[in-house]
Amino acid sequence: MLGRSGLTPHLDGAGSYADRVVLISGAGGSIGSELSRQVLACGPRKIILFELSEAALYQVHQTIDRAAAGTNIEVIPVLGSVTDERKIRKTLSVHAVQVVLHAAAYKHVPLVELNPLAGLQNNVVGTKILVNQSVASGVERFVLISSDKAVRPINVMGASKRFCELVAQDASRRLAGRNGPVFSIVRFGNVLGSSGSVLPLFHDQVSRGGPVTVTHPDVSRFFMTVQEAVHLVLHAGSMALGGEVFVLDMGEPVKIETLARRVVHNAGLSVRDEGNPTGDIQLKFIGLRRGEKLQEELTVNGRRAATSHPRIFTAIEASLSECEIAAGLRALEQALANEDEENARANACNWVAGNAQVAENAMRAPEGMYGPHCAASLPSKIWRSQRMRSECS
Template sequence: MLNWIKSLSKGRKRTIMLMLDCGLLVASLIFAFGALGLSGGVIDHLSRYLIILPYLLLICIAVSRRLGIDAIRLNDYDTPEVGLTGVFATILSVAAIVLSYIADLGLPIGVHLVFGAVFFSLVVISRALLLQVVLRIYRRSKSRCRVLIYGAGTTGSQLVSALRNHENIEPVAFVDDNKGLQGQNVARLPVYPSLHIADIVEEKNIDRVLLALPSLSLPKQAQIARRLVKMGLEVQTLPSFAQLIGEEQLVDKLKPVSAQSFLNRDEVAHAIKDGASSYGGKSVLVTGAGGSIGSELCRQVLDCGPARLVLYELSELALYNADMELRQLAEGTGIEIIPILGSITDARQVRQVIENNNVQIVLHAAAYKHVPLVEANPLAGLVNNVLGTQTLAQQAAKAGVERFMLISSDKAVRPTNIMGGSKRLAELVVQDMARPDAARNTVFSMVRFGNVLGSSGSVVPLFQDQLRRGGPLTVTDRSVARYFMTVQEAVRLVLQAGAMAQGGEVFVLDMGKPVPILQLARQVIESAGYTVRDEEHPDGDIEIEFTGLRPGEKLTEELTLSGDLIGTRHPKIFSTREDALSEIEVAAALRQLREAFVASNENMAREVVQRWVEGFENGMPMLKTS
């Protein structure tokens, strides 16, 4: 039977409904004749009515198709459709009166009024009965999904009403945290405490849980959903009516807040101005061009009007995205965009790229920067960050590049992790290349700053992602604090520092005061419109969880080894005096690092950092060697 119902085309279904309504029309006439007890009997009056019956049936068909009565799906037959049926019955009553008058049948007007009322009732009842028959056929032909509804409020009861006519879903019961509803029946379904949900699921063979809690905050909904998913249940969330019609823009609430709002200070927003001429009309190479800092360097260099911008990137996807964006920005400017896919450790390729594109300025932002990943992969981090920097700097010097700027990190100062150690070694390489006695034409310098808000893998995007999943937000320690800048202001100052460099400077950016990470976590939660859940506020939305310091992580970062800051002509840029290694010491450190790489010996690589980086303290245990 189910297969036959499914095989019916839309046209055949409409034909069936038209035939049904025609039959109901005749039945309504018979009932009207009998109900009024007319002299002559029902058969006599019906035989006389046969003169106009074909016309009435034709009118019935025409009006039904015009109003779309025959096309209404049984599932959709509700109050508006009942009203439309009333109009249908009224039109047929009027038509019957007119036809009876024309044929001079002499029937009282009450017959036609009863006929219309009975026809209306029969049509409505027939639709309701047909729906139940079809649903029963569906239910017997396939297993139904048994659902438990979490939330017995208005939304939950409305959901039950909607699902009762669904062919595949059967609402079984409610669970609710409101003690006033527990033990009662809502929409003819029992309401249970949510604490007993595991027992209810097992007892009633629940397949799916529907969250009908639109007034509950998203984090709390996410927490409930995660708990139910762990029980092996499929969980779905029902939006509120306000969300469905767009009055409550829930997505906007989850949009990341601008990074600048977490600085707790004014952002450096000055244009490069006098520094722009240092890049205008030049051929500029940016390494790590697909990264957060590298891509922003490219955008701001474009504003300076270079002749050529060379994008050097190891990641194909990152290079593709950067190239597509920058080509649009450079459209109509005449600036040439050159995408290069490759590694800075490849000396042959680096030399070829610099020579073929007549590179005059190198902005070196390529680095492995994520502390835990570099800590777990020290050889890869050291080779890329240190040997890659040496390769790039040497080839830049040989080609007579005008300026070379290394983008460094505050983690290079007395580092406690391999990433920081690798950045300090890279600084030592650049300091060695900048020695006055080297007689090189290239101006080598470096700039050191702290964390960049909003960059890939940084703390704010991590917190916002944890917030979307309902928390908790993870902080390593209550006392952890970091320096922060937005990527835009960091790059502005980097380019300004590069323009004023004379050679050998270690530039340090003014980053304000360190920001406690716990305070930042609270800001992220509150900026999204939620509250922090802690001992003082147990009913809050999002919890902050402390996980302990990771290997190689410090409570606070420093910007200089000596603590001395020398002012420059820019109020937010300082330089500092850092002791450098001798040429022989740098050569020895690089040779030992290459030997560690060839031997694939992580312990040897850590020993290189331990020996040559001032203040290095690493808590990672050495690997056992046979």
């Protein structure tokens, strides 16, 4: 599907997870469940499966519990939200958690665009709570799973993930030279076949006789298999020294149209288009959805540094000050408390690094160019965010 060779798994950093108590938030998701499987193979003392969805938690618990049979590894399912501070505090304390792998997030761009308050509450406030409680409970290592959509975001989901990165980096900076978790962020693109990704959608559309829908002929994305992505996440987390934004080498971006055609051909069918009017499956272009880009990026400025692993790099990017992070969080939490979508969008976007110019462009853009997403906030909201930044400086 991706037109490249696969990654051969070999985790040198398994010792970071061996004989440790590891909590995986969002354990029932595509990334979380694979994290659970690969961490289990590292020989932890205990795995805490923390998940909001009862159905997803039941499924991943059944899978991991069976795989752990015959070992001394405890598998503990915990049903709860990362926004529940008391639940987080109790779970970290009671189980003496040493490693946190934070994969819990609302990630579907169109859904978060339509539900910005829920997306920002879960992603940003949930990360803040998990970060702060991890510090308080003596966690050794904290790995945040991020997304390429956090780079110069033009949607609420991307802005929320960038804010999460900044919160984790801020905690790492405040704890520098003191005992506390080693924080790191791992940023990567799409996971092939994950929940909500295009591959299951294309397979479903082909099975129903089409059409196969593609947003735009030029749209492209970075892809990895879930096994590859999680392997590199664990390796990056084990090599972290504190505050790094690790970027995975995902190969060349793949055009979504190319992926759609491969799905059709792999099903033994042909695409019906101008060159083949008698083909089996029609390819239909439906336009970009709210908050979507044509291409995604993995770094804000294109600068990255090599690490000891050929497929893992560190992004060289600016971040916000402690004062700016605190002010941004206060403003966002106030907007969430007031159920003020407009202000929540504006604050989320105007505090994330690399997004100020996008917001300014959105204000001058023709109607519909960007869509009603977070960057197109009212000038008054942008002015208030800028005023708070000046007060911090």
